[in-house]
Amino acid sequence: MTPDQIAFTNAFNNQRGLLAGFAKCWNREELHLIRDGLYLGLASELEELMNYYVAVHEKIVMSPTVAETRDTPAGFTTMIHVARGCQKEWEELVIAVLELAERVDCDLPGIWKTLEDGRMEWLVAINGAQPLKSLLMEMLKRDSAMTSIGDVNDAKMIWMYSLSCNIPALTTERGKWADTVQMKDPVRPLVKYKAELWDARHENWRVLDLGVQAAAERGGSTVDEIWQVGFDTE
Secondary structure, three states: HHHHHHHHHHHHHHHHHHHHHHHHHOHHHHHHHHHHHHHHHHHHHHHHHHHEEEEEEHHHOOOHHHHHHHOOOOHHHHHHHHHOHHHHHHHHHHHHHHHHHHHHHHHOOHHHHHHHHHHHHHHHHHHHHHHHHHHHHHHHHOOHHHHOOOOHHHHHHHHOOOHOOHHHHHHHHHHHHHHHHOOOOOOOOOOHHHHOOOOOOOHHHHHHHHHHHHHHHHHHOHHHHHHHHOOOOO
């Protein structure tokens, strides 16, 4: 590796804590705050980009709103908004960061796109499956429903299938599972639900299960983490 590559790699690694924040984003705008924080962080550490960073940082330091929100949950968001507000200086900084990344053979846009696409795909899956999850939670709270839906594990399987309905890469696996359980309506798994066919030991379920878990990982989460959100059968 060249000295420039080493310096860029070290600067990038120092931003991994910030990048991990993508897993806590719930929309594209929040993701773009993390992305722009990455650009700003890289510029602050690389000597070649220091002039661009200083030009933006001066405006940040002078901003009353940044001072007011420092050490608060809104601090990071405010800082990025102020940085973006320095239109000419900010655009020059972003261009310089991307040009340097390309020069040291780092596909920075590609790295970010992978994170953003993975998170957005997972958010679409979560939101798409939420109505069914809410229904399942209510059914599990009613004793009379237990005999038709089964236990929590059965409900979780149904929900995971619903998640897969919004994960394009799982179209084939989802179709095979719908056939396996003789699903009447592939987008409404509770219609003519046959509990005895929803066997987690079946190979077709194993493949679908792994696919959903992989989507969760791409989105910076886990299936169990999202399943537990708001879940209470007491």
